[in-house]
Each structure stands twice: as structure tokens, then as C-alpha cells.
Amino acid sequence: MRSRLVLPTICTCVLVGLFGVRTVPAQDDPGSVRAWGWNAHGQCTVPEPNFSFTAISGGGQHSLGLKSDRSVVAWGDNASGQCNVPAPNADFLAISAGYDHSMGLKADGSIAAWGSNTIGQCNVPAPNEDFVQVSAGFSHSLGLKADGSVVAWGWNSFGQCNVPNPNADFVAVSAGGGFSAGLKSDGSIVAWGWNDLGQCDVPEPNTDFVALAAGSGHTLALRSDHSVVAWGIGTDGQCTVPPPNADFVMVAAGGSHSVGLKADGSIVAWGANTNGQCNAPSPNTGFVAVGAGASHSLGLLGCIPGDLDWDGDVDLSDLAQLLANYGTTAGATYDDGDLDGDGDVDLSDLAELLAHYGEGA
Numbered sequence: 001m002r003s004r005l006v007l008p009t010i011c012t013c014v015l016v017g018l019f020g021v022r023t024v025p026a027q028d029d030p031g032s033v034r035a036w037g038w039n040a041h042g043q044c045t046v047p048e049p050n051f052s053f054t055a056i057s058g059g060g061q062h063s064l065g066l067k068s069d070r071s072v073v074a075w076g077d078n079a080s081g082q083c084n085v086p087a088p089n090a091d092f093l094a095i096s097a098g099y100d101h102s103m104g105l106k107a108d109g110s111i112a113a114w115g116s117n118t119i120g121q122c123n124v125p126a127p128n129e130d131f132v133q134v135s136a137g138f139s140h141s142l143g144l145k146a147d148g149s150v151v152a153w154g155w156n157s158f159g160q161c162n163v164p165n166p167n168a169d170f171v172a173v174s175a176g177g178g179f180s181a182g183l184k185s186d187g188s189i190v191a192w193g194w195n196d197l198g199q200c201d202v203p204e205p206n207t208d209f210v211a212l213a214a215g216s217g218h219t220l221a222l223r224s225d226h227s228v229v230a231w232g233i234g235t236d237g238q239c240t241v242p243p244p245n246a247d248f249v250m251v252a253a254g255g256s257h258s259v260g261l262k263a264d265g266s267i268v269a270w271g272a273n274t275n276g277q278c279n280a281p282s283p284n285t286g287f288v289a290v291g292a293g294a295s296h297s298l299g300l301l302g303c304i305p306g307d308l309d310w311d312g313d314v315d316l317s318d319l320a321q322l323l324a325n326y327g328t329t330a331g332a333t334y335d336d337g338d339l340d341g342d343g344d345v346d347l348s349d350l351a352e353l354l355a356h357y358g359e360g361a
């Protein structure tokens with residue numbers, strides 16, 4: 001989730017003059033997930049209803065999706081229970097899929113972890129509180145605390161859980177194969193753990209980074225100028241960003257491939273394509289988030305901010321839905337009108353809806 005840089009305003013309404021037919025590609029299925037690549041375990045078979053998703057994450061052979069009601073949907077390989085979301089399946093704010101374990105950040109700042117726990121990757125260290133981001137790696141886990149420190153647990157054979165000092169000022173973390181990477185508030189990236197092929201050697205200049213994503217053996221990082229920097233294992237072309245290296249707003253790193261989201265809502269993927277994981281879906285438009293698993297890829301189709309009933313427009317019914325919940329102070333979901341995700345429905349949410357009023361109609 002934290003690898004999002006900008007919420008691209010996706011306005012893909014297309015008026016087709018011929019026969020007066022009006023098509024609205026992105027809003028056909030607002031909040032639906034597209035998945036492609038390796039599907040031997042059903043990791044690309046998104047469960048119905050494929051609707052109202054707000055975030056996605058690709059794991060080894062499974063996938064996670066966060067719904068607007070803050071529940072988690074999991075599909076694909078479940079051999080280690082990585083798709084068995086623990087009860088209560090509610091109040092999730094963020095998700096991250098590891099190789100065969102899964103993690104979710106709860107609204108109370110705690111982390112839920114489930115699936116393979118062979119090396120303690122699901123044992124969240126106490127106190128399990130004050131977390132603001134989660135990232136699941138191959139068999140280790142990272143949690144970012146509100147104070148900017150990082151907690152790491154699970155597989156530590158390569159020191160991927162030994163957060164370098166000073167353990168402070170982190171604003172985002174990403175767990176890779178046998179290594180970890182963190183973005184600092186000054187725009188630099190720190191990486192630690194397995195470095196046999198340079199996956200921890202952040203290229204110079206190590207500055208101006210705004211987001212990062214660690215894969216099995218490579219890392220992608222987004223600069224403030226919307227270009228992507230890639231390093232580590234590149235034998236499958238996963239570090240060779242296709243030109244033009246510009247306009248990226250989000251990146252996701254998979255096993256041996258990379259997925260990037262452009263500001264225009266299109267997806268670019270590069271690297272290993274043995275299972276078609278780099279064949280971006282068609283139509284390639286309207287996406288607001290990307291995910292990458294070991295050999296599969298995910299794309300999330302957006303909706304207009306304020307489209308509370310997910311029908312592709314922002315109109316009176318959406319406004320009425322927000323006003324019915326106006327004044328809620330905690331526990332509100334997107335569907336209730338909590339557009340900024342802070343749990344309440346107040347003036348800022350109303351203002352955002354009104355700013356988009358009439359779009360899609």
C-alpha cells in the first residue's frame with residue numbers, strides 16, 4: 001500500500017460517437033481485480049464478487065485483496081493456510097502477501113499474520129501495536145511503527161531481520177526474498193540481508209526516492225520524478241526498465257519480474273515472462289494499483305473518489321449515502337463515506353465527494 005505515490009485521477013469515460021454508444025471502460029467493474037500469469041494454484045482466479053476491492057498483493061502462489069468493507073479476500077495456494085484469513089475478518093487497512101504467509105494491518109495498529117509459520121514469520125513480536133505498515137517477504141516479515149522504527153521477524157539466515165542502526169526515520173518498508181529494504185524520510189533507501197547479487201547495493205545517487213518494492217532478488221524504487229530505479233538480480237531482465245522510464249506512480253516486484261503503474265492508469269511489466277506474467281491485460285487502462293507474485297501479476301481497476309455505491313458515477317445516491325453517515329466518528333468504511341480512510345465521516349470526506357460530483361455521469 002505504501003508504495004502508492006499518487007492517486008491518479010482516473011477519468012476514462014469515453015464517448016463513442018458511433019451509434020451513440022457510451023462506454024466507460026474503467027468503471028465497468030470499479031474496484032475489480034485483474035490477474036494474469038501463473039495460475040496453477042488459482043492465484044489468478046479472483047473470487048466473485050470481483051468488486052469493491054481497494055488494495056491487492058501478490059504472494060508466492062496466492063493473492064490477497066482488501067475490500068472496501070475492510071475485509072480480506074485470499075485466493076490461490078492454501079497449502080500452508082495462507083488463504084485462511086483469521087477471524088474476525090474485519091478492520092483491515094493494509095495487506096501484504098509473502099511466499100506462503102500473509103499479513104494484514106488492522107485499524108487498531110496491530111498486525112494479523114497467518115499461513116506458513118515454519119520459521120516464526122507469523123509470530124508478531126510484542127507489543128503488537130502502533131504499526132502503520134506491513135510487508136511480507138519470502139519467509140520473514142517487516143512491520144513499520146508509527147515512530148519510524150522497523151520491527152522484523154522470521155527467517156534471519158542472512159541478517160534480513162537485523163535492522164541497521166539507526167533504526168529510525170523509516171517511512172516505508174519492503175521485505176524481499178532474503179533481504180529487506182526501507183525508505184527513510186530523507187528519501188534515501190537502506191537495504192540489509194542477503195546481498196550475493198547486489199540486492200542490497202542501492203545505486204547512487206541514493207536520494208529522492210519516494211516508494212520501494214522488494215522482490216525475490218531485486219528491488220524497484222520510485223524517484224520523485226516518477227522514474228524507476230532497479231537493482232539486484234537482473235538475469236531475466238527484471239531490472240531493465242522499459243523506456244520511457246517516466247510517469248510511474250507505483251511499482252511491484254515479483255519473483256523475477258517487475259510491474260509498474262503509469263500515471264495514465266496503464267500497466268507496464270518487464271522481466272521473466274515464462275507464464276505470461278508480463279503480458280499486461282487488455283484493455284490496459286483504468287488501473288490504480290499493481291501487485292506482483294512469484295510468477296503472476298495483479299492490477300486493480302479504480303473507481304471515482306466518492307462513488308460510494310460503486311456504480312461508476314458520483315451522484316445524488318452517493319451524496320445521500322455519505323450524509324446518512326455524516327458525523328460517524330469511528331469505524332466508517334469507504335462505502336459509508338469515509339473517503340480519506342481515517343475512520344470517520346466528516347467535512348473533509350464531504351468536500352472530496354463534492355469535488356468529484358457529477359463525474360462519470
Ligand SMILES: [Ca+2]
Nearest residue numbers: 307309311313
Ligand atoms: Ca455512484
Ligand SMILES: [Ca+2]
Nearest residue numbers: 311313315317
Ligand atoms: Ca449513480
Ligand SMILES: [Ca+2]
Nearest residue numbers: 338342344349
Ligand atoms: Ca474520513
Ligand SMILES: [Ca+2]
Nearest residue numbers: 342344346348
Ligand atoms: Ca476526518
